[in-house]
Amino acid sequence: MVLPPEGITAEDYEALPEDICRRIEIVDGAIVVNAAPRRAHQIIARRLANLIEDACGPTFAVATDVDLRMREFPLLNRRPDIVVYDASVTDDAVLRPEDCLLVVEVMSPGSVTADQTDKPAEYAAVGIGHFWRIENSDDGDRRLTVFRYRLDPTTGSYASAGVNVAEMTVSDPFDLAVVFADLY
Template structure:
């Protein structure tokens, strides 16, 4: 972390789920908690935020009444030590819209738009955490050298507890699982 993203001293202490749950949303925005330690979450620029919103809107429209898709809120992966991640896009059970915190059993899919400086976390650390939490689908969105977004898809393998690599998309995304959705990345 750079000096600009170093959290205040009180946030660098070990944080419990009870402490975190007592904080106002403004204090929690822009941070994640990993093994009880607050870590900065790089804020996305306009293009990645737009990509996350377009993806969430497409997933929300395709999901049907049982699922919602939204952007930028906590998913509580574990209570002790506290691990909260804030994926860019979350598809979760519609019936849990008022349940806080959102837990892995509420979540079908998480997607991360990889900003510069977060490649290792999004490619290795988060993918492992989401798999261990039992989240069925993980999508990682990166910009290719030509500037075109690439969506890497992963599906949880219940036998191994890890993700199997799925398809990689650029241009038009057409998937059948977790539900049929089509998204034109060229709109970005």
């Protein structure tokens, strides 16, 4: 694929086949190819999304691995592992930051820089109120750590809302209790 000098536009992206869109993100008009996540990554994201969906009730919807259009030009289109958004958004509408309450990224070996640095800065810059990053331990013992962030309206950046290991009980942005071992 030959990219135009101005990069991929929203129209170009929307014309791509769905099976291609599922594996790419667009950052400043450039295509970023994402490796297929490992099975454990997918299981953790799906199980946590199910728990979040039960916790946040009918006001919010929860989806996994869907497009989030953060900017039109240059195009910035991410695919968070989990996104919690206003349930009144129709299925055919492009998901926008103003619709979102929380985005969650499950970190993989190939997404460390994006998940620790790039995506939190981008999500904060567009005003998404909450961001969680889930990290696996490197020693193979299936120990998860959740880093929770809340948008500071004064600075427009994320401030730590807590770090949880083994389990998590939160009341913001909704009431949720999770034992991390249950996510495997």
